[in-house]
Structures are given as structure tokens and as C-alpha cells.
Amino acid sequence: MSVVYRFGTPLLGVGCLLMLMLILADHGLIEQLSSIDSEVLQSFKLLFIGIILETFPFILLGVIVSAILQVFVSDERLARITPKGPVGGVLFGSLLGLLLPLCECGMIPVVRRLIRKGMPAYIGMIFIFAGPIINPVVFTSTFTAFRGQPSMAYSRLGLALAVCVIFGVVLYKFMKRDPLKHDAYSLAKANNGIAGIYEHDHSAGNKGLRGRITATLAHASDELFDIGKYVILGAFLTALVQTTIDREILLSLGSGAIQGSAFMMGFAFLLSLCSTSDAFVASSFNGVFPPGALLAFLVFGPMVDLKSTLMLLATFRTKVVAAMIALLFVLVLAGSIITGHLLM
Amino acid sequence: MATNDRRRFVHHLVRAALLTGFALFIAHLVMQDNLGLYIAPRMATFVKLSALALYVTAIYQVYAALQAWNGQQAADCGCDHEPPSSITKNIIVYGLFILPLALGFVLPESTLGxxxxxxxxxxxxxxxxxxxxxxxxxxxxxxxxxxxxxxxxxxxxxxxxxxxxxxxxxxxxxxxxxxxxxxxxxxxxxxxxxxxxxxxxxxxxxxxxxxxxxxxxxxxxxxxxxxxxxxxxxxxxxxxxxxxxxxxxxxxxxxxxxxxxxxxxxxxxxxxxxxxxxxxxxxxxxxxxxxxxxxxxxxxxxx
Structure with a gap:
């Protein structure tokens, strides 16, 4: 009986969802629903699926880089290239994005892998926040979006670097415990029993190229589902915000330097746009918000947004995530107001 | 077959189906000439390539399902990828992946207006x-x-x-x-x-x-x-x-x-x-x- 139960229930659940969908479609309920607010539903669908499709290549790229790191890069090699001192470490973490131009969706799995591989946690965490901004792809898109205002692209880069360096120093001083949620050992133990760990060590490492390729695929596909669920949830909420809330209502909430910056940071958090395309959204708010507020949007959004917070919570302990977000919020808020006054 | 193997077998199959679903959805959009409704042309090549990658991953999931069926230890990386054991949680998680597919396949295509x-x-x-x-x-x-x-x-x-x-x-x-x-x-x-x-x-x-x-x-x-x-x-x-x-x-x-x-x-x-x-x-x-x-x-x- 337990066989049927174990086998059948998840499949049944999925089947039920599919059936429900077909029944709804068959009885014209979806048509009825869509006739109530068909335009909103259609826009929602276009945005929702658009974001998911756009992020697929980036997630896959991130997942593949992460899987390759996992299977092919040895702890020793990484330990060799990672600087030992805190100054070198902070800079290494801040500038790693130049070598690995991933957007934030692809960043977290890579970092989780690097920390597990023995990279000091503070360096990995700086990379999570610096990488999506300090990389050539994002610089180019920002430069393009603000082509009449090149100072925006430079100050985005500069402010992100400054914030990450300060952030890194704070982390180095205060973070002593492992920030990751579970370590691999205790989890594997909980899931498979002690024997599983030893078995796994042999299965992944010693099978030559074929074994490594299989392990890469296994890892990549598992991680795809890990990250994918947060991306889909983030896309869902972003599409919902964009299709149901008037921009005017959002805009009326924030004017003035501090209020504007804080508001745009909150807005960036909600929208969860990819750092490669958010500059274009920011440039559409030009003239409505002061440049400092747009800068806050451009620096805070890629570091912390709804989508990445959900992913961070899946990877790091809740207290660590809350402290990081609070610190970054204060740093970016202060930095954007100062830069806004000095440069623009 | 051990309980754990059966669980893995089902999960791998569901994942294979979902990955195939997304790969087919992208292929469907390309064939209907509708991909342009969702993404810019310069992104199209990357999205098509990702359909290929999704398909390859789906094939791997079928292979892993067969391995689980035979009770073999799958190539694992030892990280915390194990799907949640609660069935409700699984339905919610997989439901998230089904939602865009359902919307994409069921609703007729339209343009922003x-x-x-x-x-x-x-x-x-x-x-x-x-x-x-x-x-x-x-x-x-x-x-x-x-x-x-x-x-x-x-x-x-x-x-x-x-x-x-x-x-x-x-x-x-x-x-x-x-x-x-x-x-x-x-x-x-x-x-x-x-x-x-x-x-x-x-x-x-x-x-x-x-x-x-x-x-x-x-x-x-x-x-x-x-x-x-x-x-x-x-x-x-x-x-x-x-x-x-x-x-x-x-x-x-x-x-x-x-x-x-x-x-x-x-x-x-x-x-x-x-x-x-x-x-x-x-x-x-x-x-x-x-x-x-x-x-x-x-x-x-x-x-």
C-alpha cells in the first residue's frame, strides 16, 4: 500500500492540477475569467512569461558555471588563487564579476559552491552583491540606457564598489560563523544516512570524465529547480505589480532626496528586474526622480530584491540575510544621496 | 526497490516532464513566430539555446529516473538539493513551474495594449x-x-x-x-x-x-x-x-x-x-x- 502511496500521490497531485486546468478551460471558466479583466490577464501573462524566458539563459549559464566549478575546480586550486589577506580578499570579491559576468539570478548558486569549496564566506558574499553590477555586460547596458548621462554608469560602478568594500570590511570584522544554512554533511546525513556520504564521495570523484559529466548534469538540473522556483515566484510578483499598480501611484509616494532614494530602493526590491535590463527601466523614471534616487535604484536593486532575497534565504541563515539587507540599505541610501549631491 | 529510490524515481520523472514542457513551449513559440511577443530579437538566440539545454537536462532526468528504478545511486553532488519530503510542498513547488506553462499554452496569444x-x-x-x-x-x-x-x-x-x-x-x-x-x-x-x-x-x-x-x-x-x-x-x-x-x-x-x-x-x-x-x-x-x-x-x- 505504501508503494502506491509513495509513487502515486505526487504524480496524482500534478495530474490533478493539469485536470483542473483542462476542466477550467473546457467549461469556458478561463474565458469567463479573462472576459472580466482579459487585458490585465493578457498583459500579466506576457510579462510573467517574458521575464521567465529572459532569465532562462542567465539562470542556465549561472547553473552551468556553478556545476562546472563544483565538479572540475578543486579546493586547492581555488585556495591558491584566492588572496589570503582581508584587503586582497575584499577587492577580489568585488571585482570577480569582471571574470564571471553573471546576473544576480546566476550568482547565488555559484557563490554557494565557492563557499563550500573553501572560499572565505565574506569574499563570496561580497561577490553576490558586487558581481551583478561590477561586470562588463551591466556597465554597457547602463551606459546605453543613460547615453546622455555617462556619469550615471560610472557612478553606478563606483558606488557599488564603495558599498561592497565597506560591506566587506564589516563582514570580515564581525562574521565568524558559517553563514550557510546547512552544511552538506549534516544534510546528506539527514537524507541518506551516513553511508550515503561515503558512497557519494566515490561516485562523484573517481569515475573519470564520464562520471564528471554525469555529475555536472545531475548538479545542474537539481540547481535549476532550486533557483527556478524563486525566479518564477519573483516573475509572478513583478508582473503583478507592473500590471495592476499605476505608475503615478508609485511615483506620488516618493519625492525629495531621502524619500526618493528610499522609495526607488523599495521599488527596485519589488520589481526584481535583472541587472542587465534594469537601467532601461530606471531611465524611464528620469526627470520624475532625482538622479540620486535613480542611482539608488540601480545599485540597490541588483544587490537586494524580492527574487534574490528569497534565494538568499534559501542559502544563508535568516539572521545573516536580515543584517546584510539592513546594512546594504543604509550604505546605498547614504551613498546615493552623497553621490547625487556631488556628481549630478 | 527502496522507498528512497521510488521517491527519486517520481521526482526525476516529474522534473523531466516539466523541463520538456518548457523546451517544447519555447519551440512552440519559435514555430508560431510568437517568441518576439515576449523577448527582444537580440535575446532570441540565447533563449533558443536554453531550450536545447533544458531538453538535454530533461533527457538526463529520464536517465536518472531509470537509474533510481534500478536502485543505483545517482551521480550526486552532496549538496542540499533533496526535494522536500512533504507532498503538499512538492505540489506547490511543481505547481509554480506548471503555472507559466499552463498560461502559455492555454491562453491565446495577444499583444500588449x-x-x-x-x-x-x-x-x-x-x-x-x-x-x-x-x-x-x-x-x-x-x-x-x-x-x-x-x-x-x-x-x-x-x-x-x-x-x-x-x-x-x-x-x-x-x-x-x-x-x-x-x-x-x-x-x-x-x-x-x-x-x-x-x-x-x-x-x-x-x-x-x-x-x-x-x-x-x-x-x-x-x-x-x-x-x-x-x-x-x-x-x-x-x-x-x-x-x-x-x-x-x-x-x-x-x-x-x-x-x-x-x-x-x-x-x-x-x-x-x-x-x-x-x-x-x-x-x-x-x-x-x-x-x-x-x-x-x-x-x-x-x-
């Missing part, structure tokens, strides 16, 4: 955005606009931010009738808006969907397009105001081609670039409803 344009806020003309994006420095010296010296240069004053628009404007103004092309939709609107007085009385043809809001007069609507950068979510509506006594006959979101002469109209208490319509023709929605900003526009006029 007035409803979203109203939420996002229509940009009329485009000169305003340009001025804002250059920090307000693109405002043209007013005296130069009605300079009696005559000649093209006096009509098209520029600074470092508007140089290419001035160059393009000089070309455009010599054409007997100006066609606002898809390729340079925003660039052309911005140029005409920026040098409104130079284009006064010129004949312009533009196509897009009909957009209306409360601030417009009964004889006004905007011919609009969504400008997309990367995907549908970052697209923004741009429109050109038109004025016609037949305006009311055209429902919102109808696709039209409009020809008219450039004049200054009023909207929401301020002046606005407007076409005084001579002809409105309903057209079929184009296969590519979006327009895309041309990032190389500046380089076309470097001399």
Missing part, C-alpha cells in the same frame, strides 16, 4: 525623455529656433546630446512625406518632437495601436507602440498624439496607420506634438508589434 500602457504611463513625443536623460541640458536655445538667419543649421540647433537628432532632422525635413519606420520609431518621434517648429506642416505617416486616456479631447487619440529592451516586462509605451473628427470611430487597441500634418496640439493643459489627420486606415497587427531602441543611432551620424 492600452491597459498596460495606462499603468506604465504613456510617453508622448520623446523629446521630454531625452531632455530629462541628459540632465535637463538638452533644452534648445529658444532664440535659435526662430532665428531669422534661416538655413538648416538655425532650424536645428544642437548640443552634444542632441547632435545626432539634429543631423537626422536635417535629412528628414527634406523628405516630401515622412514615414515613421519601426526601425527608428522612437528616434524619429524624438527628432520631430525636438524640432517641432521645423517640421510644422510636414506630412507624417505612423502606425500603431489606438490609445486613449481621460486627459485627451474627444477628437484625440495616440498612435502607440511598446518599445522593448530585453523582454516584455521592461517595455515602455511611446505614442504620437493625433487629432481627427473621426477619432471616436476607432476603438482602443485597434491597429491603425495614420497620415497627417505636424501641428501643435494641447494635452493635459500643455502643448504637445500632434498630427492633424488626413487619413486613418485600420491595419492588421504587425507580426512584430514592438519597436526597439537603436543603440547605434548616434553612430549613424558621426562625421
Amino acid at each position: 492600452s491597459s498596460l500602457a495606462a499603468k506604465k504611463g504613456m510617453t508622448f513625443g520623446g523629446a521630454e525623455t531625452l531632455q530629462a536623460s541628459s540632465g535637463g541640458q538638452a533644452t534648445l536655445p529658444a532664440a535659435a529656433m526662430d532665428s531669422s538667419a534661416g538655413g538648416a543649421n538655425a532650424l536645428f540647433p544642437y548640443d552634444e546630446y542632441t547632435k545626432s537628432y539634429a543631423a537626422y532632422g536635417k535629412q528628414l525635413v527634406q523628405q516630401p512625406a515622412i514615414d515613421v519606420t519601426d526601425k527608428w520609431f522612437i528616434e524619429t518621434l524624438t527628432t520631430i518632437d525636438l524640432y517641432r517648429s521645423a517640421f510644422q506642416g510636414k506630412t507624417v505617416t505612423v502606425s500603431g495601436f489606438v490609445y486613449r486616456d481621460e486627459a485627451m479631447g474627444s477628437e484625440q487619440f495616440a498612435v502607440s507602440r511598446f518599445a522593448m529592451n530585453c523582454c516584455s516586462a521592461d517595455s515602455l509605451p511611446y505614442g504620437l498624439m493625433v487629432k481627427s473628427d473621426q477619432a471616436a470611430a476607432f476603438q482602443k487597441d485597434t491597429w491603425v496607420s495614420v497620415t497627417g500634418t505636424v501641428e501643435e496640439g494641447s494635452y493635459d493643459g500643455g502643448p504637445i506634438l500632434q498630427l492633424n489627420v488626413t487619413r486613418i486606415t485600420p491595419i492588421a497587427a504587425p507580426s512584430s508589434p514592438y519597436v526597439y531602441p537603436d543603440y547605434n543611432f548616434d553612430q549613424q551620424f558621426d562625421s
Whole structure:
């Protein structure tokens, strides 16, 4: 009986969802629903699926880089290239994005892998926040979006670097415990029993190229589902915000330097746009918000947004995530107001 | 077969089905020529490649399912990828993946229209955005606009931010009738808006969907397009105001081609670039409803 139960229930659940969908479609309920607010539903669908499709290549790229790191890069090699001192470490973490131009969706799995591989946690965490901004792809898109205002692209880069360096120093001083949620050992133990760990060590490492390729695929596909669920949830909420809330209502909430910056940071958090395309959204708010507020949007959004917070919570302990977000919020808020006054 | 193996078998199969679903959905969009509704052409190749990667991963999941069926230890990386053991949690997680597939396959395809344009806020003309994006420095010296010296240069004053628009404007103004092309939709609107007085009385043809809001007069609507950068979510509506006594006959979101002469109209208490319509023709929605900003526009006029 337990066989049927174990086998059948998840499949049944999925089947039920599919059936429900077909029944709804068959009885014209979806048509009825869509006739109530068909335009909103259609826009929602276009945005929702658009974001998911756009992020697929980036997630896959991130997942593949992460899987390759996992299977092919040895702890020793990484330990060799990672600087030992805190100054070198902070800079290494801040500038790693130049070598690995991933957007934030692809960043977290890579970092989780690097920390597990023995990279000091503070360096990995700086990379999570610096990488999506300090990389050539994002610089180019920002430069393009603000082509009449090149100072925006430079100050985005500069402010992100400054914030990450300060952030890194704070982390180095205060973070002593492992920030990751579970370590691999205790989890594997909980899931498979002690024997599983030893078995796994042999299965992944010693099978030559074929074994490594299989392990890469296994890892990549598992991680795809890990990250994918947060991306889909983030896309869902972003599409919902964009299709149901008037921009005017959002805009009326924030004017003035501090209020504007804080508001745009909150807005960036909600929208969860990819750092490669958010500059274009920011440039559409030009003239409505002061440049400092747009800068806050451009620096805070890629570091912390709804989508990445959900992913961070899946990877790091809740207290660590809350402290990081609070610190970054204060740093970016202060930095954007100062830069806004000095440069623009 | 151990309980754990059965659980893995089911999970691998469900995942294989979902991955195949997404790969097929992308293939379906490509075959129906609808991928362009969701993402910009320059992203299309990457999305197609990711469909391939999804498919390969799906095949691996089937292979892993067979291994689990045979009770073999799958290649594992020892990280915390184990799916949650609670069945409700699994249904929610997999349901998240089913939702976009269901919406994508069940709902008929459509294009973005007035409803979203109203939420996002229509940009009329485009000169305003340009001025804002250059920090307000693109405002043209007013005296130069009605300079009696005559000649093209006096009509098209520029600074470092508007140089290419001035160059393009000089070309455009010599054409007997100006066609606002898809390729340079925003660039052309911005140029005409920026040098409104130079284009006064010129004949312009533009196509897009009909957009209306409360601030417009009964004889006004905007011919609009969504400008997309990367995907549908970052697209923004741009429109050109038109004025016609037949305006009311055209429902919102109808696709039209409009020809008219450039004049200054009023909207929401301020002046606005407007076409005084001579002809409105309903057209079929184009296969590519979006327009895309041309990032190389500046380089076309470097001399």
C-alpha cells in the first residue's frame, strides 16, 4: 500500500492540477475569467512569461558555471588563487564579476559552491552583491540606457564598489560563523544516512570524465529547480505589480532626496528586474526622480530584491540575510544621496 | 526497490516532464513566430539555446529516473538539493513551474495594449525623455529656433546630446512625406518632437495601436507602440498624439496607420506634438508589434 502511496500521490497531485486546468478551460471558466479583466490577464501573462524566458539563459549559464566549478575546480586550486589577506580578499570579491559576468539570478548558486569549496564566506558574499553590477555586460547596458548621462554608469560602478568594500570590511570584522544554512554533511546525513556520504564521495570523484559529466548534469538540473522556483515566484510578483499598480501611484509616494532614494530602493526590491535590463527601466523614471534616487535604484536593486532575497534565504541563515539587507540599505541610501549631491 | 529510490524515481520523472514542457513551449513559440511577443530579437538566440539545454537536462532526468528504478545511486553532488519530503510542498513547488506553462499554452496569444500602457504611463513625443536623460541640458536655445538667419543649421540647433537628432532632422525635413519606420520609431518621434517648429506642416505617416486616456479631447487619440529592451516586462509605451473628427470611430487597441500634418496640439493643459489627420486606415497587427531602441543611432551620424 505504501508503494502506491509513495509513487502515486505526487504524480496524482500534478495530474490533478493539469485536470483542473483542462476542466477550467473546457467549461469556458478561463474565458469567463479573462472576459472580466482579459487585458490585465493578457498583459500579466506576457510579462510573467517574458521575464521567465529572459532569465532562462542567465539562470542556465549561472547553473552551468556553478556545476562546472563544483565538479572540475578543486579546493586547492581555488585556495591558491584566492588572496589570503582581508584587503586582497575584499577587492577580489568585488571585482570577480569582471571574470564571471553573471546576473544576480546566476550568482547565488555559484557563490554557494565557492563557499563550500573553501572560499572565505565574506569574499563570496561580497561577490553576490558586487558581481551583478561590477561586470562588463551591466556597465554597457547602463551606459546605453543613460547615453546622455555617462556619469550615471560610472557612478553606478563606483558606488557599488564603495558599498561592497565597506560591506566587506564589516563582514570580515564581525562574521565568524558559517553563514550557510546547512552544511552538506549534516544534510546528506539527514537524507541518506551516513553511508550515503561515503558512497557519494566515490561516485562523484573517481569515475573519470564520464562520471564528471554525469555529475555536472545531475548538479545542474537539481540547481535549476532550486533557483527556478524563486525566479518564477519573483516573475509572478513583478508582473503583478507592473500590471495592476499605476505608475503615478508609485511615483506620488516618493519625492525629495531621502524619500526618493528610499522609495526607488523599495521599488527596485519589488520589481526584481535583472541587472542587465534594469537601467532601461530606471531611465524611464528620469526627470520624475532625482538622479540620486535613480542611482539608488540601480545599485540597490541588483544587490537586494524580492527574487534574490528569497534565494538568499534559501542559502544563508535568516539572521545573516536580515543584517546584510539592513546594512546594504543604509550604505546605498547614504551613498546615493552623497553621490547625487556631488556628481549630478 | 527502496522507498528512497521510488521517491527519486517520481521526482526525476516529474522534473523531466516539466523541463520538456518548457523546451517544447519555447519551440512552440519559435514555430508560431510568437517568441518576439515576449523577448527582444537580440535575446532570441540565447533563449533558443536554453531550450536545447533544458531538453538535454530533461533527457538526463529520464536517465536518472531509470537509474533510481534500478536502485543505483545517482551521480550526486552532496549538496542540499533533496526535494522536500512533504507532498503538499512538492505540489506547490511543481505547481509554480506548471503555472507559466499552463498560461502559455492555454491562453491565446495577444499583444500588449492600452491597459498596460495606462499603468506604465504613456510617453508622448520623446523629446521630454531625452531632455530629462541628459540632465535637463538638452533644452534648445529658444532664440535659435526662430532665428531669422534661416538655413538648416538655425532650424536645428544642437548640443552634444542632441547632435545626432539634429543631423537626422536635417535629412528628414527634406523628405516630401515622412514615414515613421519601426526601425527608428522612437528616434524619429524624438527628432520631430525636438524640432517641432521645423517640421510644422510636414506630412507624417505612423502606425500603431489606438490609445486613449481621460486627459485627451474627444477628437484625440495616440498612435502607440511598446518599445522593448530585453523582454516584455521592461517595455515602455511611446505614442504620437493625433487629432481627427473621426477619432471616436476607432476603438482602443485597434491597429491603425495614420497620415497627417505636424501641428501643435494641447494635452493635459500643455502643448504637445500632434498630427492633424488626413487619413486613418485600420491595419492588421504587425507580426512584430514592438519597436526597439537603436543603440547605434548616434553612430549613424558621426562625421
